[in-house]
Amino acid sequence: MSLEIDRREFLKQAPVAAALVAGAVRGGLEPQAGPPAVAPAKAHALETFDYLNVRLLPSRWQQQVEVARTFFHEHVSIDDVLQGFRAAANQPAPGRPLGGWCGKDSNNVFGQWLSSLTRLARVTGDDSLRTMALTLYTEWVKTVGADGNARMDHYPFDKLVCGLVDLARYANQPDAANTLTRVTAYADKTFQRALAPLADITDNQAYYGRPQEWYTLAENQFRAYQLTGDAMFRRFAEEWLYHAYWSKFAMTAAPTDAHGVHAYSHVNTFSSAAMAYDVTGDAQYLTIIKNAYDYLRQFQCYATGGYGPNERFAKTDGSLGRALDTRSDTFEAVCGSWAGFKLSRYLMQFTGDARYGDWIERLFYNGVGAALPLQAQVRNFYYADYRVGGGMKVYNWDTCTCCSGTFGQNVAEYANLIYFSGNGALHVNLFVPSEVDWLRSDLSRSNPIAVHVRQDTAYPDSDSTKLTLTMASPIAFPLRVRVPSWASSMAFKVNGAPIAVDARPNTWATLSRTWRSGDIVDIQVPLTLRMEPVDRQHPNRVAVMRGPVVFVLEGAYHDPNFALPKTNEELAQWLVPEPGSLPRGVWATAPPPTEYPTSLRVVPPDKRPVRLRFRPFYEIGENYPYFMYFDRDTLPWRLW
Secondary structure (H helix, E strand, C coil): CCCCHHHHHHCCCCCCCHHHHHCCCHHHHHHHHCCCCCCCCCCCCCCCCCCCCCCCCCCCHHHHHHHHHHHHHCCCCHHHHHHHHHHCCCCCCCCCECCEEECCCCCCCCHHHHEEEEEEEHHHHHHHHHHHHHHHHHHHHCCCCCCCCCCCCCHHHHHHHHHHHHHHCCCCCCCHHHHHHHHHHHHHHHHCCCCCCCCCCCCCCCCCCCCCCCCHHHHHHHHHHHCCCCCHHHHHHHHCCCCHHHHHHCCCCCCCCCCCCEHHHHHHHHHHHHHHHHHHHCCHHHHHHHHHHHHHHHHECCCCCCCCCHCCCCCCCHHHHHHHHHHCCHHHHEHHHHHHHHHHHHHHHHCHHHHHHHHHHHHHCHHHHHCCCCCCEEECCCEEEEEECCEEECCCCCCHHHHHHHHHHHHHHHHHCCCEECCCCCECCCCCEEEEEECCCCCCCCCEEEEEEEEEEEEEECCEEEEEEEEECCEEEEEEEEECCCCCCEEEECCCCEECCCCCCCCCCEEEEEECCCCCECCCECCCCCCCCCCEEEEEEEEEECCEEEEEEECCCCCCCCCCCCCHHHHHHEEECCCCCCCCCCCCCCCCCCCCCCCEEEEECCCCCCCCEEHHHHHHCCCCCCCCEEEECCCCCCCC
């Protein structure tokens, strides 16, 4: 159960800023801020809210958070999770193995589930999730050898370290840091170091590198170092820095030999480079992750923000587009989103640059935000299918895969991606129904002012969002709103009056004024239809988009084939609103300015009847056929 104090009470608490910072805004939970960082991070341009004081309001994405909560509440047995660990330690082992990738034990997901539970508890105020995490930890640690042997190799051990750091930091588990020290000391003594400096892209069993997928060992060891100040973690982290691959990005965002490697883990490796920068302050790491981001967005990403057909980086010679002819494993959607979210968030924090929010937005709506929900027996969505010949969303043939571990981490991360703070300003990165509680320091006052912002929106089925501000007394600060890269214009009103705001794509549009309780900011972002090519070599192999959302064509009818038009202007004439498809079921000859149809009927110039409709990719359910990419320069085959 999630408990919440009255918002008026929040405003009364402004003088006790420390309590808010510690996490006491949300009632029902004792503050669980955990120990402060002993080795503080490098000063950031922007900060997240660190899973506190942001609450999602009813929406598809809040429902995904509820899916994760329900999964842990109703479909996870503590004895089942621990069965393999207890059996290996020769202890009584009630329960049964989870199955699938966790047929022997649950080490493939254990650390990620600890992380998910603690972060979701902090985000939602659900103390029962925190209790579950603490119980799992307390029982699991009994199976760890006195020497610190957790019976895990590199891949699950890295996930374990993430979960233990989160337990200490977000669930206030004081023993977790001690266990971190023990298990890392054992790993330091026993772990095989990398067999080769680079993953072998010619070996289908080793393109992810050996030992398997060790690429965020540095990230989480650096997190452990910041938590504890213990130099062992920093030294161990530095042993896993991936210089052989990162050096490709030291001088360029267009390396010619970065392809062929395992896509998810090699996006993930840049989070290790990000934490190396956070700890050491060495500017070379910042240059590397900036160049890596540009490389990924320019050469490796589909319109959805997804990447990695056959789980590999493609050559930059048009292979990304050619993969759409054959590869159903187009994007490792849930894990891939997790890696993209992290890299983008690190870059936003380090630089304050709004452009890094663009990949977050794409993945939010079309990546994990479009994933099938996690189900009982740990059935999970894995591959998204973008093939030109058509695809379907299906559950992975195996259970307990890596994506079942990152699902909960992803949806908890939503609360860390909507708002940022920095330089005395509140930054709105995503247009999502939500609330945020923020402390604004004012040098003229002895105490910070508590500011509550509520965001109401039907975006991206609407082109507008409304921000309502509440505070105990007037206070001046800049409110900054990210302008998406695709946005041709934006309009702003404060309390109903239009105001002029510089709103160039990939920047923060800034509204600076003295704000008063009850002020309302209306923001409009026109959502126009467009076709986006898959890569430079395939300018006519396109996906249909509206704003940040990919629209797919239903494939459930035996309708005549047709080719898409050549221009975006023609596309807007071809795709007309389906009757009854406006967000509130209102039909009009044209959608009103703040509402857009969620279903678009195809009306070609020859007026042949077509039953097919374009719909947002995130609305497509299990086993329903669709088409995402289309060739404009190829006449459809006539089969009859």
